Amino acid sequence: MITVVATVPGASLNGSTCATSAFDSSGVTGIVVALSSHASNPATGITDNQGPNIYTALSPFVGGFSQLQLFYCAAPTVGAGHIVSTVGGGLQSIDVFLLAGTDTTTFYDGVESEASPITPSEDNCILIAAFAHNSGTTDYTIDGGFVLADEIPLVGGQHFGIAAASLIQTTAASADPTWSGTAAAGVTAIAAFRSAAAPPVPGFDFTGDLGDFTLQCDEDATFEDVEPGDYVITEDPLTGWELVSATADGAYVPVAGGLSVTVAPGQTVTVTFTNAVPAPPCPGDAGAARTDGLPYVPVPIGG
16 A cells, blocks of 8 residues: 655756755655646756666646646665755756555556546555646645645746645545646646555465475465375476475475475374575675676775
């Protein structure tokens, strides 16, 4: 489930690009940025000082002199002293939503519109609604259950105004919020973001003297009327998983991919296979995989 950890505003002080003040983003698993800028000189992107973090741009919407655009970053590099800033353009203001509970695989639901209503295609979404305007007031409100996060008024020669809000949905439903406030030329945008669907639980295949069978995570299999003797049980390799151990509470001997367990007359034996997703190698480890496919080479430190 997605939650809003905090929102951080930022505005240009000199009519050019803008940036937030430094904040601690520890524990944040997703970032959404609502950007307001002048339609004739819009920002070209979002960046930050923690990366390289990649911000994906959604569609820009223009109303009057204002342009509004949403950006998102899934699974960002985070930490203390985090600063989010715009790239290019001028007269900008931003609202940055810091989210937790998102998955590292995917983040944007793909539902976006300049004008609501929209209906997310998945449950457990967070909807971000924004309003870019050229008014010097901060009296904007939004209905439909949305929670107003922040308002930044227009300051002539420095930045346009923006207001932004969020709504968390446990069950996907149509959302049709309306902004209210001082009449001014502006533009709205709304988009849905979500946690990735949980990956399917893998099935682990086993072969051996007891026959072939498949077990899901934490699933058991019971074999009745087993004659006394030695039985080999092995687990087939599964991509993305690593066999950590194969043990028994009776006599056994490890073999490649499993074990050979001894069953005595009248004995009940429990065999346990333990699997895990291997941790990624630390940069600098010899032989560790790099994104370019080449091995890391340790560099000695010191004289």
